[in-house]
Amino acid sequence: MTLLRRGAPAMATATSDLDDRIADPAPVSALRRMRRMTGAIDPTVQDNLLLRATRYVAMVPLLYRIVAVLGALAAAFAEGVRSPVVVVVAVLCVVLNVAGLRWLVRSAPFRSGDVLWLLVLDVVFTLVAYLVVAASVPASLFDAAIQVPGKELLGGMALLTLALGVQYGGALLVLSIPLRMVAWWLSSGVFNVKQGFTDLGTMLGVVLTATGALVLLGLGTRLALAYGIRHGRLAEQARQHRALHDSVLQTLEILALPRQGDPARQLAELRGIARAEALEVRQVIESAQRESAEEAARPLGEKLTALAAEMAREGLRAQLVMAELDEATLSEVRQLAIRDAAREAMRNTLKHAGTDQVVVRVAEQAGGIAVVIRDHGTGFDEAHRPAGFGISESITARLAEAGGRALVESSPGSGTRVTLWMPR
Numbered sequence: 001m002t003l004l005r006r007g008a009p010a011m012a013t014a015t016s017d018l019d020d021r022i023a024d025p026a027p028v029s030a031l032r033r034m035r036r037m038t039g040a041i042d043p044t045v046q047d048n049l050l051l052r053a054t055r056y057v058a059m060v061p062l063l064y065r066i067v068a069v070l071g072a073l074a075a076a077f078a079e080g081v082r083s084p085v086v087v088v089v090a091v092l093c094v095v096l097n098v099a100g101l102r103w104l105v106r107s108a109p110f111r112s113g114d115v116l117w118l119l120v121l122d123v124v125f126t127l128v129a130y131l132v133v134a135a136s137v138p139a140s141l142f143d144a145a146i147q148v149p150g151k152e153l154l155g156g157m158a159l160l161t162l163a164l165g166v167q168y169g170g171a172l173l174v175l176s177i178p179l180r181m182v183a184w185w186l187s188s189g190v191f192n193v194k195q196g197f198t199d200l201g202t203m204l205g206v207v208l209t210a211t212g213a214l215v216l217l218g219l220g221t222r223l224a225l226a227y228g229i230r231h232g233r234l235a236e237q238a239r240q241h242r243a244l245h246d247s248v249l250q251t252l253e254i255l256a257l258p259r260q261g262d263p264a265r266q267l268a269e270l271r272g273i274a275r276a277e278a279l280e281v282r283q284v285i286e287s288a289q290r291e292s293a294e295e296a297a298r299p300l301g302e303k304l305t306a307l308a309a310e311m312a313r314e315g316l317r318a319q320l321v322m323a324e325l326d327e328a329t330l331s332e333v334r335q336l337a338i339r340d341a342a343r344e345a346m347r348n349t350l351k352h353a354g355t356d357q358v359v360v361r362v363a364e365q366a367g368g369i370a371v372v373i374r375d376h377g378t379g380f381d382e383a384h385r386p387a388g389f390g391i392s393e394s395i396t397a398r399l400a401e402a403g404g405r406a407l408v409e410s411s412p413g414s415g416t417r418v419t420l421w422m423p424r
Helices: 030-037 049-057 059-078 084-104 112-136 139-145 147-163 166-188 193-197 200-255 263-287 300-314 332-352 389-401
Strands: 317-322 357-365 368-375 405-410 416-423
Touching: 049 059, 059 084, 059 139, 059 147, 084 112, 084 147, 112 139, 112 147, 112 166, 139 147, 139 166, 147 166, 147 200, 166 193, 166 200, 263 300, 300 317, 300 332, 300 357, 332 357, 332 368, 332 389, 332 416, 389 405, 389 416
Parallel strands: 317 357
Antiparallel strands: 357 368, 368 416, 405 416
């Protein structure tokens, strides 16, 4: 029976209490939680997560300006505006915003100096375009024509707010009041203070909307980071517990098993096991979350061959049967998950099955690689098997974390079959 054959029992999935463990130990107010999760961004990081998130949000005002400027130009034509200056300004606005979009999605990291200069040039162009259009049309067409650079100005307020902060967007809002007065004077020859406050409500709404988006972006990013960090800590804790279970605890239990034969030979075997496990624990501590370069370079076949030799030192004879494998598409993380889960299954055989022999078969199956560990030991009743860390965490959860599946089948007197399957 194999993992994916037709008619096989449904995959047994282990439930996790991870969601329960990540809950706060006591109710905490939203304000306190936000304060705890906020903090200074490292200024030495050129392209951190919050900056990348802001980058894509800054695309919104650029897209708005492209659409709004073209719409304002069409409306100006409908009102009888035929000034070539208005057309040129609209075309330049669209071209510059398209160039801004391309600059935002490039792969190179942001540099604060470049961003500042580009924003300064954007503001200068917007102000000049506003005044040029005002000077090119009569007062009768002013309201229709000025909407073309006016949309560019609105988008500029949102862009400054998102990129630099609400104070910069607010400063451009304040500057727009005398700008509108001067523009009306250039078009009509009359200086009218009332004209400066014509679109103030719309501009204020844009700045407030951009400010709200920036606040939500910052809080959302920081909350996501905190959530990810919390999950990462739990995953690291589970990894450490798993490493202790699979190495130190397993070795101590193996050393406690009764042995027969020459005492001197038994002592030599025990020393060999202790030496091998001490070396493995040292490697785990020194490498933290990575395998050594030599181990990482091994294909799956060599990893399993080394595992069989390791288990032979512990007293388990493993017969490895391997088919021709194309292992190039199986990532290192998935190879290590298979190897470590196979080690746990073989150690379970050594401890509980009452046999010192196991067969390990490796073959391609259903678009992935299947490793079947089979023994003919005592077996156990799956319905009455107590929940154990070895199967649920060191086998099932380990495979699931890497995207694979595990199936453990056993019955009293018929041995145990553990099937590990990992997709490419």
